[in-house]
Amino acid sequence: VDKSEAKRRLLSYRGGRSENDPEVEEALAVARQDPELEEWLAKQSSFHGGISRELRGIPVPAHLKAAILKEQIIIPFWRRAEFLLAAACLVLGLLLSAFWFGPAGEDQSFAGFRSRMVAFALREYRMDILTNDPAQIREYLRTHGAPADYSIPPTLGTTPEIGGARLSWQAKPVAMVCFKGSGKQTSFMFVLDQRAFDQGPLPGPNPERRSVRGVMTSSWIQDGRAYLLFSGEVPAPVAPAPSR
Amino acid sequence: MAQDTDFERLVNLYYPPLYRFAFSLTRQESDACDLTQQTFLIWARKGHQLNDANKVKSWLFTTLHREYLQQRRKMARFSDLEFSESESELPEIPPVPPGRFDGPAVLQAVSRLEPSFQAPIALFYLEDYSYQEIAEILEIPLGTVKSRISRGIAQLQNLLLAGEPRLAGKDCRG
Numbered sequence: 150v151d152k153s154e155a156k157r158r159l160l161s162y163r164g165g166r167s168e169n170d171p172e173v174e175e176a177l178a179v180a181r182q183d184p185e186l187e188e189w190l191a192k193q194s195s196f197h198g199g200i201s202r203e204l205r206g207i208p209v210p211a212h213l214k215a216a217i218l219k220e221q222i223i224i225p226f227w228r229r230a231e232f233l234l235a236a237a238c239l240v241l242g243l244l245l246s247a248f249w250f251g252p253a254g255e256d257q258s259f260a261g262f263r264s265r266m267v268a269f270a271l272r273e274y275r276m277d278i279l280t281n282d283p284a285q286i287r288e289y290l291r292t293h294g295a296p297a298d299y300s301i302p303p304t305l306g307t308t309p310e311i312g313g314a315r316l317s318w319q320a321k322p323v324a325m326v327c328f329k330g331s332g333k334q335t336s337f338m339f340v341l342d343q344r345a346f347d348q349g350p351l352p353g354p355n356p357e358r359r360s361v362r363g364v365m366t367s368s369w370i371q372d373g374r375a376y377l378l379f380s381g382e383v384p385a386p387v388a389p390a391p392s393r
Numbered sequence: 394m395a396q397d398t399d400f401e402r403l404v405n406l407y408y409p410p411l412y413r414f415a416f417s418l419t420r421q422e423s424d425a426c427d428l429t430q431q432t433f434l435i436w437a438r439k440g441h442q443l444n445d446a447n448k449v450k451s452w453l454f455t456t457l458h459r460e461y462l463q464q465r466r467k468m469a470r471f472s473d474l475e476f477s478e479s480e481s482e483l484p485e486i487p488p489v490p491p492g493r494f495d496g497p498a499v500l501q502a503v504s505r506l507e508p509s510f511q512a513p514i515a516l517f518y519l520e521d522y523s524y525q526e527i528a529e530i531l532e533i534p535l536g537t538v539k540s541r542i543s544r545g546i547a548q549l550q551n552l553l554l555a556g557e558p559r560l561a562g563k564d565c566r567g
Contacts, residue, residue: 156486161517161542189489196490196550201518203499207413213426217404217433256423264423271467362424 152186155179164194258349262318263368263377266325266339267361269316270381276312276327286313286326295324296374299340302356304367304378308336321345336380343375351375404433407453410520414454417515418461420504428464432457454520454530458512465508491553502552510545517542 150158158176180186256264278289283301291297293315308328316323321341328336343351352368352375359366366379408429415425435456443452494502503511516527528538 153486157543160486160546161539163521192490192492195492197518199494200499200549201521203494203496204413204417204503204515204518206496207416207500209409209412210422210426213412213429214404214408216426217408217430218401261423268427271464 150175150179152179152183155183155186156189159190159193162190162193163197256349257319257347259346259351259368259375260349262339262341262346262375263359263366264361265318266323266337266377267364267366267379270335270337270379271362271364275314276325277314279312281309281311283310286310289313290315290324290326293322295322296340296342297324298372299324299326299338299374299376300371302338302376302378304356305336305338311335319345330380333382334380335382336378339377340374343370343373346375400433400437403436403449407450408433411453411457413519414512414515415457415461417500417503417519418458418511420500424464428457428460431460435460451526451530454516455532458531461512485551486547487550487554490550494553498553502549505552506545506548510541510548513538513541514545514549517545 155176158172159180162173162177180190277293278286280286287297287299290313295315305328308330311327311329313324313326316325316339318341324340326338326340328338330336352370354370356367356369356378359368361379364379364381366377368375368377370376411432412425412429415428416422419425419428432453436453440449440452443449503514506514512531513527516522516530522530524535524538524542527542528535531538533541
């Protein structure tokens with residue numbers, strides 16, 4: 150075993166732990182007889198210790214434990230509902246909505262809203278109404294208290310609408326309008342009142358592009374409404390309502 | 394009631410290491426919180442299926458890692474990210490490992506590691522797990538774990554020695 154091979158074998162050696170690997174044992178024997186290699190090994194050990202300390206020092210958010218324990222409340226409902234399947238679906242849907250859009254401890258800035266909406270689309274989104282008729286989508290949103298006076302941005306041109314939903318973020322109504330993109334792409338437009346944001350900067354009147362969770366988003370303010378637009382290939386929506 | 398107490402005890406024991414593992418993978422507080430919460434949610438639903446009480450911790454780590462991979466696969470549909478395994482050889486081992494570094498530099502360097510190296514490296518340093526345990530948690534062969542950890546360490550050292558690593562992605566925390 151030459152020096153370079155010994156280094157390769159000992160690169161991940163953590164003092165006192167050879168992982169029962171004869172190759173490592175052999176390299177250790179070489180290192181014990183080579184002062185330069187021994188010194189290198191000591192520096193490696195110090196490096197490993199330093200990286201461990203830094204990673205173990207990552208601060209844990211104070212609210213996290215309470216948030217996890219709060220979710221546990223879901224479980225008894227869920228288990229009991231095994232006998233009442235229909236009721237369980239409803240409860241689970243509500244709880245999931247609370248999970249994704251709940252106000253507790255969440256970043257209440259526009260950035261928080263943007264991040265939450267992208268996460269919603271990435272994971273499993275739902276549509277309340279499935280139709281290609283823009284007027285029906287607008288009417289549905291209006292009658293359910295969501296912003297319905299939105300303007301379709303020119304970038305979407307004649308892209309057909311496929312549905313929408315009335316969502317909630319920080320207890321504020323959010324309009325979601327979905328568009329059929331090319332191929333399997335779906336475009337999502339979220340609209341809510343700009344006064345919903347208590348903190349943090351808002352986008353300006355010109356679309357502001359920002360990558361969130363790997364998704365390129367565009368956001369802007371128009372006529373008192375905050376808009377968020379992005380496209381992507383997403384799973385089919387959860388339990389879409391039938392066409393109306 | 395006893396079930397609630399057990400759950401709380403489990404959360405007390407494991408939520409900090411799970412969060413740190415999640416954060417070392419995502420580098421975003423909100424994503425790491427989501428992953429940690431989701432992991433315990435899955436435990437609450439399926440944990441009773443685990444027969445060996447000694448494996449609770451590794452079960453939680455495995456579950457968190459699975460969730461992370463699942464989310465990355467979904468995100469990959471939105472971007473051009475590649476997750477294929479690098480076939481590159483062991484990067485050149487620096488003559489002397491970096492001697493001084495701080496937390497942000499370490500996190501940035503970990504985030505710039507090849508994706509397949511990140512989880513093994515995080516478990517290696519965060520939890521002092523053996524190779525065998527890491528292999529079981531990540532559900533990959535032992536030889537693959539050894540190789541990824543060696544290559545990951547060499548890459549980490551080179552990144553830290555190269556000075557301030559570039560950010561792999563912009564931090565989205567408002």
